[in-house]
Amino acid sequence: MRTLLLSLLCLAVPALALTAPARPNIVYIIADDHAYRDFGFMGSKEALTPHLDKLASQSARFPNGYVTTSLCSPSLGVMLTGRYPHQSGLTYNHPPPGNSGFAKMQSRAEYEKVRSPAFGLLRNQPTLPRTIGQLGYRSFQTGKFWEGHFSNAGFTEGMTIFEPRPGQDYGGNRTMKNGELAAHGNGDHGLQIGRETMQPIADFIDRVDGKQPFFVWYAPYLPHQPHDSPQRYFDLYKDKGIPAHKIPYLASISQFDDTVGELIAMIESRSLTKNTLIVFISDNGWTPDQKPDKNHPGEFLHTRESKYSPFEDGLRTPILIRWDGQVTPATHQQLVSSVDLLPTVLDALGSPDSIPGLPGRSLWPAAQGSAPLEDQPVFGEIYPGDATALSRPSKDIAYRWVRHGPLKLILPHPHQEKTAWRAYIKEVSLFDVVQDPQEKTNLAKSRPQDVKTLRHLLNQWWKPGNDSNVPKP
Numbered sequence: 001m002r003t004l005l006l007s008l009l010c011l012a013v014p015a016l017a018l019t020a021p022a023r024p025n026i027v028y029i030i031a032d033d034h035a036y037r038d039f040g041f042m043g044s045k046e047a048l049t050p051h052l053d054k055l056a057s058q059s060a061r062f063p064n065g066y067v068t069t070s071l072c073s074p075s076l077g078v079m080l081t082g083r084y085p086h087q088s089g090l091t092y093n094h095p096p097p098g099n100s101g102f103a104k105m106q107s108r109a110e111y112e113k114v115r116s117p118a119f120g121l122l123r124n125q126p127t128l129p130r131t132i133g134q135l136g137y138r139s140f141q142t143g144k145f146w147e148g149h150f151s152n153a154g155f156t157e158g159m160t161i162f163e164p165r166p167g168q169d170y171g172g173n174r175t176m177k178n179g180e181l182a183a184h185g186n187g188d189h190g191l192q193i194g195r196e197t198m199q200p201i202a203d204f205i206d207r208v209d210g211k212q213p214f215f216v217w218y219a220p221y222l223p224h225q226p227h228d229s230p231q232r233y234f235d236l237y238k239d240k241g242i243p244a245h246k247i248p249y250l251a252s253i254s255q256f257d258d259t260v261g262e263l264i265a266m267i268e269s270r271s272l273t274k275n276t277l278i279v280f281i282s283d284n285g286w287t288p289d290q291k292p293d294k295n296h297p298g299e300f301l302h303t304r305e306s307k308y309s310p311f312e313d314g315l316r317t318p319i320l321i322r323w324d325g326q327v328t329p330a331t332h333q334q335l336v337s338s339v340d341l342l343p344t345v346l347d348a349l350g351s352p353d354s355i356p357g358l359p360g361r362s363l364w365p366a367a368q369g370s371a372p373l374e375d376q377p378v379f380g381e382i383y384p385g386d387a388t389a390l391s392r393p394s395k396d397i398a399y400r401w402v403r404h405g406p407l408k409l410i411l412p413h414p415h416q417e418k419t420a421w422r423a424y425i426k427e428v429s430l431f432d433v434v435q436d437p438q439e440k441t442n443l444a445k446s447r448p449q450d451v452k453t454l455r456h457l458l459n460q461w462w463k464p465g466n467d468s469n470v471p472k473p
Contacts, residue, residue: 023135023213023349024323025276027267029260030079030219032072032144033286033307036065036316038253046246048236048254051261055280059320060367061331066403067338068380070284070307070314073146073186075338076219079281080127080153082342082358084381086393086462089121089470091383093146094185098386102174108182111174112162115185118390119148120473126355128342129215130154135351136212140204142193143219144283146186155217159200160190170195170226187221194220194259202266218263219283223252226296230255245300249288273324277348280320281338285313309424310382310399310410311439321367323348328369335403336363337378377404379461384421391472394464399424402458406434409444409454413464430454 038047041056042063067075068084069091077090085091094102095118105111129139133154141150141158150158164173164181165188172188173181193200201216208214227248234251242250260280267276287306293299306313319336321327321344339360346352347362365371382399389395398421401410410429412420419426430444430451444451 022275023137024326025213025267025272026132026137026215026345027263027276027278028079028215028217028219029263029278029280030076030143030217031256031280031282031317032219032221032224033284033302034223034253034256034282034317035285035287035306035313036063036282036318038250039318042318046237046240046242047250049257051257051264052280055260055264055278055322056318056320058324058329059278059280059322060327060329060363060369062319062321062334062336062363063331064333065281065317065319065336065338066315066378066380067282067284067317069382070309071383071385072144072283074383075283076144076146077122078338079283079341080122080129081125082128082339082355082360083125084339084359084379084462085383086381086397086464086467086470087359088125089391089393089472090147091381091393091396092387093385095387095390098388100386102185104177106177108164108176108180111176111182116148116162117473119152121390121471122147123152124473125471127154128345129156129217131346131354132213132215132349135349135354137215138204138208138212139215139217140201141190141217142201143190143217144187144221145190145217145219148185150190157204158190158217159193160187163188165189165192168192170228171221171224187219191221193218194222194256198259198262198266201263205266205270205272216263220256220259222256222259223249223286225252225293225299227252227299228296243290245288245290248299249286276323277326277345278320278322279341279345280318281341282317285316287313304424305438308382308385308422310380310401311424312408312433312437315380315401319363321363323367327367330369332363332366332373334366334373334375335378336373337380375405377402377457379458381462382421382424391470392467393470394467397464398422400458400462400464402454402461403433404454404457406432407443407450407454408433408439409451409458411455411458428455 040053073093074085081088141155145160148162172191174184229251287303305311344363347364366373414420431439
């Protein structure tokens with residue numbers, strides 16, 4: 001009898017395997033320098049984003065999403081590792097000696113020798129592409145990527161190779177003192193995607209050809225400056241009463257939106273929508289100022305309150321999750337964070353414990369409509385673009401912040417200086433960001449108990465001081 005039962009079980013295993021759902025393909029769409037309000041589906045009357053609006057209508061929508069930091073490289077690092085910058089060590093755009101130090105170097109060889117050791121930070125810890133690679137995925141990196149060769153993050157294929165691309169005048173290169181070109185460090189060849197071509201993604205999908213699930217990292221240099229979109233995108237905003245300082249940025253948003261439409265069309269034309277999980281997020285906000293940008297004639301600088309800052313215009317972003325037949329399109333107003341994306345994706349794959357100890361929560365039950373999302377605080381940290389030391393976040397932290405309900409607390413960290421980096425705030429600041437989204441009225445002195453409560457939450461999350469657990473290169 002026992003032999004008969006074993007035989008039946010053996011026969012049942014392949015039958016179960018045949019009916020098990022296939023792991024979905026995964027596509028990350030990451031806007032670069034795109035403010036949370038500048039989407040049609042977020043209520044903008046100016047930004048024309050029909051493709052993103054359609055994606056939103058097909059998605060679980062999280063309009064009160066946040067990135068943990070408003071600086072592009074550490075923000076992308078959170079999406080790759082699922083950990084806060086102070087946990088991963090990826091707190092900067094440029095490791096020591098910083099961008100100005102790199103610019104003073106004589107040769108490409110000197111620059112690469114000094115820049116490259118920091119890439120070990122990402123190589124030495126779990127990432128999304130490395131982890132799902134162990135689950136049978138092939139992965140393709142395009143666009144922004146700050147950690148050298150794409151393989152440092154565990155991508156199996158990619159466009160960024162830490163090599164300069166002569167003639168690319170919109171970013172990706174730096175010129176050394178001896179006249180040599182070197183890779184700037186923000187994406188080099190990968191920055192072609194969206195600005196020049198989308199073909200590499202189509203070619204990758206066709207190479208995989210259903211043999212195994214795939215992951216596409218689409219992080220184009222859009223709507224990032226230079227806002228040099230083709231004229232047809234500027235024409236969309238003519239004669240509409242839109243202030244001139246907004247038009248270059250809005251044109252780049254529409255260019256980005258068209259590339260999103262092209263990417264989704266690749267998926268739909270290959271009948272992959274029912275087996276593809278699409279995630280959308282911005283890496284940080286960017287709001288045009290009226291001050292002209294001297295480095296880019298015809299363009300404008302960003303406001304002090306947006307990119308780099310601890311304010312809403314730098315940190316808020318909508319988050320979208322689409323998987324036809326699996327996700328229930330609906331709006332979820334609860335606060336969520338970019339640190340939630342990796343646990344959400346792993347949960348959707350049926351492998352929630354593939355990376356133990358992730359600090360975020362899975363949004364997958366809410367996206368499926370199977371469970372309500374609880375109200376929780378969101379946290380973050382602001383750093384200068386240049387690090388003074390590797391694996392020492394406590395040394396460089398400039399601001400910590402927490403939002404819980406309508407209230408947001410920002411704590412400055414001036415270290416030995418009179419004010420914290422860039423002096424965004426000079427004292428403990430409490431804002432009601434629902435009633436005061438521009439964060440103009442500091443409520444800290446009139447609501448000391450709320451300050452105490454939120455400070456306690458912030459210190460429970462992370463209190464700078466002991467960096468012994470931060471990964472080393």
